[in-house]
Amino acid sequence: MNAAGTSQTRVFVAGHRGMVGSALVRKLSAAGHVDLLLRRRDQLDLTRQSDVEHFFAEQKIDQVYLAAATVGGILANDQYPADFIRDNLQIQVNVLEAARQAGVDRLLLLGSSCIYPRNAPQPMTEESLLTGVLELTNEPYAVAKIAGIKMCESYRRQYGCDFRSIMPTNLYGPNDNFDLETSHVLPALLRRFHDATADNASEVVVWGSGKPRREFLHVDDMADACLVLIGMNQQEFWDEVPVRNSQVNVGTGEDIAIADLAAMIARIVGFQGEIRFDPSKPDGTPRKLLDVSRIHSMGWKARIGLHEGIEQTYQWMLDSMDDVTVNQEKPET
Ligand SMILES: NC(=O)c1ccc[n+]([C@@H]2O[C@H](COP(=O)([O-])OP(=O)(O)OC[C@H]3O[C@@H](n4cnc5c(N)ncnc54)[C@H](OP(=O)(O)O)[C@@H]3O)[C@@H](O)[C@H]2O)c1
Numbered sequence: 001m002n003a004a005g006t007s008q009t010r011v012f013v014a015g016h017r018g019m020v021g022s023a024l025v026r027k028l029s030a031a032g033h034v035d036l037l038l039r040r041r042d043q044l045d046l047t048r049q050s051d052v053e054h055f056f057a058e059q060k061i062d063q064v065y066l067a068a069a070t071v072g073g074i075l076a077n078d079q080y081p082a083d084f085i086r087d088n089l090q091i092q093v094n095v096l097e098a099a100r101q102a103g104v105d106r107l108l109l110l111g112s113s114c115i116y117p118r119n120a121p122q123p124m125t126e127e128s129l130l131t132g133v134l135e136l137t138n139e140p141y142a143v144a145k146i147a148g149i150k151m152c153e154s155y156r157r158q159y160g161c162d163f164r165s166i167m168p169t170n171l172y173g174p175n176d177n178f179d180l181e182t183s184h185v186l187p188a189l190l191r192r193f194h195d196a197t198a199d200n201a202s203e204v205v206v207w208g209s210g211k212p213r214r215e216f217l218h219v220d221d222m223a224d225a226c227l228v229l230i231g232m233n234q235q236e237f238w239d240e241v242p243v244r245n246s247q248v249n250v251g252t253g254e255d256i257a258i259a260d261l262a263a264m265i266a267r268i269v270g271f272q273g274e275i276r277f278d279p280s281k282p283d284g285t286p287r288k289l290l291d292v293s294r295i296h297s298m299g300w301k302a303r304i305g306l307h308e309g310i311e312q313t314y315q316w317m318l319d320s321m322d323d324v325t326v327n328q329e330k331p332e333t
Contacts, residue, residue, distance in 0.1 A: 114135060212283045228299070
């Protein structure tokens with residue numbers, strides 16, 4: 001029996017129209033036995049404390065996935081740093097406090113790998129949190145996410161709340177952003193190779209040397225990891241994580257050079273021309289890979305291979321080309 005007196009678990013997915021939130025809704029709907037509570041931002045603005053408290057008090061929620069956030073690329077992070085830190089802190093403070101007051105059973109907060117120091121040893125373990133200087137371009141956003149982790153830990157310590165947090169690597173998949181100005185490397189390459197093929201272009205120029213290595217996780221694997229983590233009972237979960245730095249990294253544990261990624265995407269899209277690299281453009285950090293030993297020890301591993309995942313995402317992009325919104329910003333990773 002749940003808090004509302006029915007046999008189904010009442011689950012609130014905050015941010016259900018986003019890339020991660022929509023993947024969670026697909027996964028939860030397929031799993032069944034849940035009563036999904038979904039609210040668009042115009043129905044419930046999570047930065048408004050009294051509205052959030054009222055919603056939680058009324059709805060008898062059992063579980064919360066907090067996938068609502070103000071997110072964006074380098075440009076947006078640079079132009080609107082105050083919005084990034086304020087909105088994300090407000091959303092987290094309001095949702096966690098309302099969840100505590102309403103006696104929610106379990107909450108999962110979504111963070112990002114940008115919480116780790118810019119020069120953290122690779123692969124990045126959960127223990128590297130707060131051991132060094134953050135990447136400056138998205139520091140306000142990262143600080144808000146770190147505050148979210150520390151809120152989960154503090155609410156558990158002081159109030160006994162079962163609030164957990166999960167830190168995904170770069171995500172891709174359905175509902176990704178394919179806008180050339182604002183998208184991340186994987187969807188941007190898909191779009192550029194697609195356009196070049198359509199235009200019969202002889203070459204595609206890729207920024208940088210092609211040598212940096214990055215990790216990519218399909219968003220459906222990410223949603224699967226979220227369900228596994230929230231599904232673990234209290235003892236199972238808290239026996240596996242320390243009191244401090246209790247966040248759980250989620251990724252594939254494998255990285256790929258940008259040059260190899262570009263070649264894979266060119267093959268999938270059917271681009272016949274040449275791929276040229278432009279080393280005069282910045283490479284960024286040489287390697288960015290999460291250590292995923294903790295989630296592996298909990299029995300979860302990524303299942304969707306990169307080639308298969310990109311093929312599926314490309315198909316999604318083609319299917320939605322006519323009506324896809326290609327001008328939304330996505331989080332910096
Ligand atoms: N995408 C990635 O590569 C990636 C990687 C690592 C971590 N993450 C994390 O995953 C989470 C979700 O990211 P995403 O890529 O799914 O972002 P997204 O596609 O931009 O979705 C964010 C969602 O949050 C909702 N939202 C924002 N502000 C809100 C407010 N004030 N009230 C209610 N709803 C609000 C948005 O609602 P509207 O649709 O109404 O605007 C949207 O549905 C973030 O915490 C992000 O840090 C993402």
